[in-house]
Amino acid sequence: MLPTESKKALSFKRCIEDGDLVIVYERHDVMKPVKVSKDGVLQNRFGFYKHSDWIGKPLGTKVFSNKGKFVYLLAPTPELWTLVLSHRTQILYIADISFVVMYLEVVPGCVVLESGTGSGSLSTSLARAVAPTGHVYSFDFHEQRAVSAREDFEKTGISSLVTVEVRDIQGEGFPEKLSGLADAVFLDLPQPWLAVPSAAKMLKQDGVLCSFSPCIEQVQRTCEVLRSDFIEIRTFEVLLRTYEVKEVKEVKMDTSSMVDESHEDDNGGMRPCKRKHRSNEDDTVSRDNSSSNATSVVMARPCSEARGHTGYLTFARLQCLA
Structure with a gap:
């Protein structure tokens, strides 16, 4: 049978105790291992975090700094x-x-x-x-x-x-x-x-x-x-090959300013549609409305650095x- 500490470390389904190793997760590319001690303090760009506030909390908990910013406390899985x-x-x-x-x-x-x-x-x-x-x-x-x-x-x-x-x-x-x-x-x-x-x-x-x-x-x-x-x-x-998922803004085209001026030419064909000439005032209104036409779209694309x-x-x- 395994010693008690090995059983705890391999289960990853328990509360944090004094002396445990946790992974402090800021974002996917900013993580660090920290050994928990009841008098310990973690300091980073988000402020400081008291280890005493971590003890007793389950792994995976979101904890807050003195400035109200948060990190996650994760189990030290092999990954x-x-x-x-x-x-x-x-x-x-x-x-x-x-x-x-x-x-x-x-x-x-x-x-x-x-x-x-x-x-x-x-x-x-x-x-x-x-x-x-x-x-x-x-x-x-x-x-x-x-x-x-x-x-x-x-x-x-x-x-x-x-x-x-x-x-x-x-x-x-x-x-x-x-x-x-x-x-x-x-x-x-x-x-x-x-x-x-x-x-x-x-x-x-x-x-x-x-x-x-x-x-x-x-x-x-x-x-x-x-x-x-x-x-x-x-x-x-x-x-x-890793993909990154991001939310981007998609702007819909405003077609209200397009008018159909096509008509038959002398040979019975159709002349192409022309864009209506707009005044400066019309352009201003169009720019003001562009933000209201934007919608959020989630896109996945290959990471530039693979x-x-x-x-x-x-x-x-x-x-x-x-």
């Missing part, structure tokens, strides 16, 4: 944590993470091996997917990154679900103690092909491996090695031995 965590390395974002969790077939109770840990973005989502009885073993060759990741997992309440170790997986491989225990393996390494033979030993029969690489040359070398022990080798590039290529995701299934 939000990905947006606010410290970037010690380049991280995976929601589009890639959701794809990885699905194609690795991660469900509660699974054992997942990950290398490297990096900023812990994927680790957090994997921990939620395997909870409450599974476990994530994450490895990074950089000691300080591993220490920082452990601290973050403590903050978000998933430390009982994630074990972080310092180890060079490319050079040493995964620990022998985990041989045959992993349901899935995820590799985010400069030379993932070096770790593939060790990953094969760690996987259970029919287990799945995923390798994330930014360059197609890395994918090619990895696939060459995967063919020895793996089947169903597939590579994907996940491209996300995140393009992040990397290639290569999946493979361990070949079952007869």
Whole structure:
């Protein structure tokens, strides 16, 4: 069973308590993690907020500053944590993470091996997917990154679900103690092909491996090695196109000033309609009425700044031995 604090953090359906981590949401691109303390105060451009006013309120509450401005107090879900965590390395974002969790077939109770840990973005989502009885073993060759990741997992309440170790997986491989225990393996390494033979030993029969690489040359070398022990080798590039929804004003054309002056010409044809000549007074009246003719319309259009290529995701299934 999970410790009490992990159960609380993973439920996200409770009231805020002293010592909790919350995500303070100002707008979709302005969020920050804050640890609640009964004597704490948050200050931003909207004024100041006393933490004591937050305690006892449910997650998702709108709270007001001394100036009457508000922010939302949200649960530190893996999706939000990905947006606010410290970037010690380049991280995976929601589009890639959701794809990885699905194609690795991660469900509660699974054992997942990950290398490297990096900023812990994927680790957090994997921990939620395997909870409450599974476990994530994450490895990074950089000691300080591993220490920082452990601290973050403590903050978000998933430390009982994630074990972080310092180890060079490319050079040493995964620990022998985990041989045959992993349901899935995820590799985010400069030379993932070096770790593939060790990953094969760690996987259970029919287990799945995923390798994330930014360059197609890395994918090619990895696939060459995967063919020895793996089947169903597939590579994907996940491209996300985000739309922004805005309310805009639409002005209706005033056709009252248009008169039909068309008539038959000498050849029996029709002359085109002409616009009635208006005086300056007519123009003034038309401009004054334009605002009354405007209506609000909600429009969706692609964001001008869209995140393009992040990397290639290569999946493979361990070949079952007869």
